[in-house]
Amino acid sequence: MDSRLLDILRCPVSKGAVRALRRDELDALNRAIAADGLATADGQVRRQPLQAGLLAADGQRVYRIDDGIPVMLADQAIPVAGVAGFVAG
Numbered sequence: 755m756d757s758r759l760l761d762i763l764r765c766p767v768s769k770g771a772v773r774a775l776r777r778d779e780l781d782a783l784n785r786a787i788a789a790d791g792l793a794t795a796d797g798q799v800r801r802q803p804l805q806a807g808l809l810a811a812d813g814q815r816v817y818r819i820d821d822g823i824p825v826m827l828a829d830q831a832i833p834v835a836g837v838a839g840f841v842a843g
Contacts, residue, residue, distance in 0.1 A: 755774050755806070755808075755819065755822075755824075759824075760772065760773065760774065760808075763808065763824060763826060765810035765811065765812070765815065765817075765826075765831075766826055766827070766828045767810070767814075767815065767828050767831065768810055768811070768812050768814070770810060770811035770812055771810075771811045772808040772809060772810055772811065772817065773808065773809055773811070774806065774807075774808060774809075775804075775806065775807040775808065775809055775816065778841075779807075779809065779816075779840060779841075779842065780804060780806065780807060781839075782837060782838070782839035782840040782841075783804055783807070783816065783832070783834070783837060783840060784803040784804055785838070785839060786837045786838060786839075786840070787800060787801060787802070787803055787804070788803065792832050792837070793832075793833070794829065794830050794831060794832055795815070795828060795829050795830065795831045795832075795833060796829035796830070800818075800832065804816075804818050804819075805818070805819060805820065805821070806818075806819040807819055807832075808824055808826075809834075809842055810831075813834070813842035814833065814834065814835065815831040815832060815833050815834060816831065816832045816834055817830070817831055817832075818830070818832070
C-alpha cells in the first residue's frame with residue numbers, strides 16, 4: 755500500500771487514521787474467518803480470507819483490501835473486538 759494513500763485515508767466511522775495490518779494481525783483474522791467466519795458491521799458473514807487490510811487507529815475495526823483497493827465502507831468493516839489471537843498494537 756502506497757504510504758501517500760495511507761496518509762490520506764481515514765476511517766469513515768471514527769474519522770481517524772488507518773494503518774496496514776501486520777502479518778500476525780492478518781493471520782489471526784484469517785484463522786477466525788476459516789473457523790467460523792467473521793461478521794461485518796452490517797451482519798454479513800465473511801468466509802473468504804483477507805488478502806490485506808487496514809486497521810482503524812482506534813483498533814476497533816478492519817477494512818479489507820481487495821486486489822490492492824481499500825474497501826472503506828463502514829458497513830463492510832470487520833469489528834475485531836473478541837477475535838481470538840487478534841492483538842492490535
